[in-house]
Amino acid sequence: MSTITLSRAALERLVGKRLTDEVLEDVLVRLGISPEGFDDDKVTVETLANRPDYLSETGIARSIACMLGVRKGLRSYEARKPQFKVVVQKSVGKVRPKTACAVVTGITFTDEKIKEVVQMQEKLHQTYCRNRRKAAIGVYPLEKIAWPVSYEARVPSEIRFTPLESSREMTATQILSTHPAGQDYGNLLQGLDKFPIFIDANNNVLSMPPIINSEMTGRVTPGTTDVFIECSGFDQGVLDKLLNIIVCSLADEGGTIHSVDVEYGASKRITPDLKNASVPFSIDDVNRRLGLSLKETEVKQALAKVGIGYSARKAIVPPYRVDILHAVDIAEEIMLAVGMDNIQPLPSPVSLVAVADRCQEFKSRVASLLVGLGLLEISTYHLDSLENQTSRTNLKKPVIQLINKTNKEYSVLRASMVPSLLNVLRANKHRDYPQKIFCVGTVFGKDPKADTGISETSSLGIAISHMRADYTDARQHVEYLLRLLGIGFTLSEAEDAWAIEGRVAVLSVGKRPIATLGEVHPQVMQNWGLDMPTVVVELDLDALFDAVNER
């Protein structure tokens, strides 16, 4: 989602109608654009990620005009025959291989209009172009360019030009290290031997995509009327769409679109490609999906309201739309036109018998039994710090780590419940004792058999903390639980370094160890800053569930 601020005057001029706040808010909501706030001059909205054509006054105005019926149906765009040529050299093949270009003439650029175009360009860069990773856009005053333009790659030290917002000529290497745009986007050229440039017949660099334009040939100023536009990147389909969004927007501002010959060695492409797309769809399918019963004429009218044409079971989709991937997308367009207010809930006749997950139910039952013993349930995070899961608690289990550790406190998947319990006790030292808590959650380990390579076990942790807390407490609680579940068990001496030797037991059902219970070792208590004797039980609930089922 993208937040953009539009000029209300420009919007109304482009729609061709004055818009009251009420009308404006209503129509924006119908279009799926969230109004964030308006005044007399500005309209701030949040647009959806699938509509990069909404990142300008022109794109939104186009849809408002259709929806309000000011202009009806599909708007067609045409480009004049090419008079300009861009030659794509082999050298960009491994660097940034593709481009789509156009020329637009006859626009009076004012400060205001420049601002609008720059905002569109920036917002497109951030969203559709994935922060310039996928594609980048350059806009240049036509009058400064000597044709033909060459798109080529050169060794950085041999690229010299004065970048925008700078007063001196620099090499590409200097731009990357000292210019703000170079610092922000230089990583996109990292590791390349050669950098891509657009350069004209007079050997003047226009720009070094996706970083920056040249100050001399790449700055649109008030008074500029004609512009050259290039989109460069990796995927021809993406670049063509991107270019269409921009040139259609400029055409709506009164510009005339001219094609450009783009030569890739022997093969030639003429861009932009402003043909409408023809998307076959079934009206029955639309009605089935939406629960409506629209006739063909109604469908045609509906599509007209969202700027889409209709002809013989085909939707005619304008060239700036990037979001129509499938016939199913036409259904949504029709839904917008019909309006959500005109679609009512319908009770579903489907009647089925629900099945609860048995293990979830089992966990709830265990929790209820523990509540009966006066235990308080806590809810803890599955992410923990490496220190808590190892040294602080004297644990030796292997710990699985996150790759992106934003916060050290939450950078590993917990391997044990014990630190989660001690952490809660530490945060509650000022609360009344006795404190008896339990927690049900997942603990993680390695498991080569799982598709993730990671085991996830439901674990029950119990901690009891008071003046005279001892092994007996832990034992009584576990015995109570297993007695009521009808599970027999054996106890044997355990070695678990978080507990006091000789006061920690492993509890097994048959041969399977399912729990450890014992008194927390004073060194561990000290590590955690705890000073009230504490006993802990850690129990494998999945194993217990198995035992209950096998009984």
Next chain:
Amino acid sequence: MDIQKLVDTLHPLERTVLPFIKAHASVDDLMKASKLKEVEVMRALQWLQNKGVVTLDVHESDIVRLDVNGQRYLKQGLPERRFLAALADKPLPLPRLISKADLSKEEANICIGLLRQKGAIILSKEKDLVVSLTPQGAKLRDAALPEEDFLKTEFPRQVDALPEPEKRLLQQMRSRKQLVVVEKIKSRSVRLTPLGQTLVERGVGDGKVIDALTPDMLRSGDWKQKRFRRYDLTAHVPRINGGRRHFVEEGISYIRRIWMDMGFTEMTGTLVQPAFWNLDVLFVPQDHPARDMQDTFFVEGKATIPADVAKRVKAAHEKGVGGGSGWGGEWTDDIAKQLVLRTHNTVLSARTIAALKDAPLPAKFFAVGRVFRNEALDWKHLFEFHQFEGIVVDPDANLRHLMFYLKEFYSKMGYSEVRLAPSFFPYTEPSFEVSVFHPVRKEWVELGGAGILRPEVVVPLLGKDVPVLAWGQGLERVITDYYKMNLPDMYSNDIEQLRTIKAWLR
């Protein structure tokens, strides 16, 4: 008040203490007289005051007691006494004098200052400093010093009650190191009210009041000849704490029940998931921001993914399904095999649909569980929270049924109006933001997302295009709203909060 009734309400502690309060008494006196502990006396007095029988007064006053040096000098004698005594009749060089009187250097200096001020000694410079006694000094040596008399009195003493000369003396003595200490103390005393007077005169003990019923009394029938002590039924009683589920779990139980009441079967699954199931099968493009490190937690390791599904998913991304175009570009295994902490429970829906194969339709499923987003903890964000998720796999399902399910659910959650606003998710078409009208705040509140799964999602998983209604929503927002708490307080695990928070009563 009926005096007999009043007598019957008296607790044994009150009965013990009351006779010792003549008209006025201090708490200390009462402790000595009654042989009760301070807390017991205080409790009794507090209760008696509540009944209007006594009035408790608290005074603050200064008391003086001996400090460490004071106690030592009481045994050893004051330094100036030892100084004078050592001097006897003949002058002595200072070093010898100090060792004879067993003084520290500091004490010697104080003595010299003090005694010279009183004109008791003269210092003359010879090889060493020599100290000799004046006639005034000889007199002092033979008489008792006022400080000595003071030290010998019984401490602690009330400063206010000291005679004027002693008050002045105290001032001087306080300037000497660790001789005496003056402290503020609170002393409590108690007075009988007129009601109390009557009560004391009447007498409180006739031995016929039962304080606590015992098995012996029940067996013997003794209680028949006695009366039961009457309780103050409104008196404060200490709070008790019980065991209970976490309040979020109470909310989850309720939500699980709603979905099961509507015939939805429960889904569960792992928290760590291959990106493949969490994103790729849901038609999330491989360059989508959800794959960014700042949005999603990635876990070390590499997943295995089912080759057959992967092949179909690849085709859906690159070329589309059913005449669609797909996203274009290249879809790669490597990105799909990354491990993530699940970012939504839609991953469970995807796995469920993949497992449906030839199972009879329609089918309805739900899940409630944890999801993760790479967020810093703050007032609006948690990195780990809960979501519920629902799907209806039904050849005849449509948008209006989706609206129905959501409306039913939210009305059970206490929101009677539900609104769907067009939105965008890569895996649904159409897509919606779901808002409810907040009955108290009187505004629309956005709660979750919903839609009908795209054919690019359903076809690779199920082998055919069947409408799948789908929705998901975070729980935390409805739970914080219900409990009127802030987001960061939900998982603070403050035991006091957990002991006292109200029960889930929907």
